[in-house]
Amino acid sequence: MSQDNNKDPKDFHDDIESHDYDGIKEQNNPAPFWITLLFLVTIGFSLFYVVHYFGYPGNERDQASEYAKSVAEFEAEQAKLKAANKANMPELSEAEMIAQGKELYVKNACMACHGASGEGNTIGPNLTDNHWINGCSVEDVMGVIANGRPTKGMTPYKSMMTEEEIKYVAVYILNDLVGSSPANPKDPQGEECK
Missing domain, CATH: 1.10.760.10 (Cytochrome c-like domain)
Known part of the structure; x- marks a missing residue:
C-alpha cells in the first residue's frame, strides 16, 4: 500500500479555505511562481509602453507629433532637393x-x-x-x-x-x-x- 493511502482523509482537506458558498468550498491552489512573474512583467511592460507612447504630455510620441515630425522631415528633404536642383540649373539669360x-x-x-x-x-x-x-x-x-x-x-x-x-x-x-x-x-x- 502506498503512503498516501495511509493518510487520514481529514489531512486532504487542510488546504481548504474557510470560504463556503452554498456548500461549495474553495481550495487554495496558488498559481505557479513563473506564471505570476510573467503576469507581473506583462503588466509592467504595458505600463511602460502606455507612458512611453501615449503618456506624459510633451514627450512628442503621440500620433499627431509623429505625423508633424514626418511632415517636417519630408519638407526639409524637398527643400534640400529643390536647392540642389536650383544650384545645378544654370542661370539663363x-x-x-x-x-x-x-x-x-x-x-x-x-x-x-x-x-x-x-x-x-x-x-x-x-x-x-x-x-x-x-x-x-x-x-x-x-x-x-x-x-x-x-x-x-x-x-x-x-x-x-x-x-x-x-x-x-x-x-x-x-x-x-x-x-x-x-x-x-x-x-x-x-x-x-x-
Missing part, C-alpha cells in the same frame, strides 16, 4: 528664358485657350494687351499659371511644370507677347497695368 517659355507655351497647348499669338479666344483672355485680370507682376502671372483658374476653365500647371518652367512661361508672356500686335485680338479685360 532673358532671351533663353523667353525661348524656353515659348517652347513650353506650345508644348502645354496654351494656344488652345489663349491663341497661337496670345490674342485670346472665347475661353482665355488676351495676353498681348496691357490689361490683366489677376495682377501685373511676374509673380502674379506665375501664380495664375501654377494654380490655374478652375472656375474660368484654366488648368493648374504646378503638377505638370517645375517652378522654373512656370517662370519661363511667365517671362515669355510678359516680355514677348505683351505689346505685340496679333490679328483679331480679344477685347481688353481687367485692369490696365502701368
